[in-house]
Amino acid sequence: DQQVKQNSPSLSVQEGRISILNCDYTNSMFDYFLWYKKYPAEGPTFLISISSIKDKNEDGRFTVFLNKSAKHLSLHIVPSQPGDSAVYFCAASSMDSNYQLIWGAGTKLIIKP
Amino acid sequence: EAGVTQFPSHSVIEKGQTVTLRCDPISGHDNLYWYRRVMGKEIKFLLHFVKESKQDESGMPNNRFLAERTGGTYSTLKVQPAELEDSGVYFCASSHDPQGEQYFGPGTRLTVT
Numbered sequence: 759d760q761q762v763k764q765n766s767p768s769l770s771v772q773e774g775r776i777s778i779l780n781c782d783y784t785n786s787m788f789d790y791f792l793w794y795k796k797y798p799a800e801g802p803t804f805l806i807s808i809s810s811i812k813d814k815n816e817d818g819r820f821t822v823f824l825n826k827s828a829k830h831l832s833l834h835i836v837p838s839q840p841g842d843s844a845v846y847f848c849a850a851s852s853m854d855s856n857y858q859l860i861w862g863a864g865t866k867l868i869i870k871p
Numbered sequence: 872e873a874g875v876t877q878f879p880s881h882s883v884i885e886k887g888q889t890v891t892l893r894c895d896p897i898s899g900h901d902n903l904y905w906y907r908r909v910m911g912k913e914i915k916f917l918l919h920f921v922k923e924s925k926q927d928e929s930g931m932p933n934n935r936f937l938a939e940r941t942g943g944t945y946s947t948l949k950v951q952p953a954e955l956e957d958s959g960v961y962f963c964a965s966s967h968d969p970q971g972e973q974y975f976g977p978g979t980r981l982t983v984t
Binding site for chain 1: 875904906911912913914915916919926927929930962964969970972973974975976977978
């Protein structure tokens with residue numbers, strides 16, 4: 759049973775517009791959430807994270823929102839750029855499981871020029 | 872600073888053969904992780920070393936997989952004997968502390984035929 763779900767396998771967005779990637783989780787013990795970005799033939803690269811004590815974290819064009827009651831987080835990229843085309847993974851962890859990362863299946867983001 | 876490196880980048884072996892994957896973490900990172908991604912699915916945790924000790928090996932699929940990190944530097948993951956379902960991309964990551972950002976290697980693509 760998947761504890762972290764990314765229900766959209768792919769997403770296509772026009773360059774300059776906002777990209778919104780979604781992630782749902784089932785384990786209420788998760789207290790730390792991360793987004794990773796992956797290009798083909800490369801390993802995932804850390805993008806941004808958020809602790810469960812916050813509901814928003816921003817870093818440049820990237821903002822992560824956390825809704826604990828809905829067990830939902832989202833990554834907003836604005837404005838979207840061609841270099842943002844990649845697979846985005848959501849991951850979650852909890853202190854009581856030694857911060858073992860539980861991953862979603864990824865969403866492939868395609869930025870159209 | 873050199874990143875996480877993995878060797879080989881690709882390996883094609885027959886069912887029943889043995890394969891050993893190697894990971895060199897970022898120098899000074901005590902935490903080393905192995906993950907596996909089967910085609911198009913989520914990245915799954917295999918195990919976590921702290922220095923030379925196995926902190927968490929709850930994700931190891933079965934006893935055909937053996938991971939070592941002698942001396943607390945590089946790590947090897949041996950699959951013996953390999954089965955068809957072992958095919959996938961094996962990622963290694965390292966971090967300075969368990970909750971911190973994990974830096975990933977490019978992965979080893981293993982194909983068992």
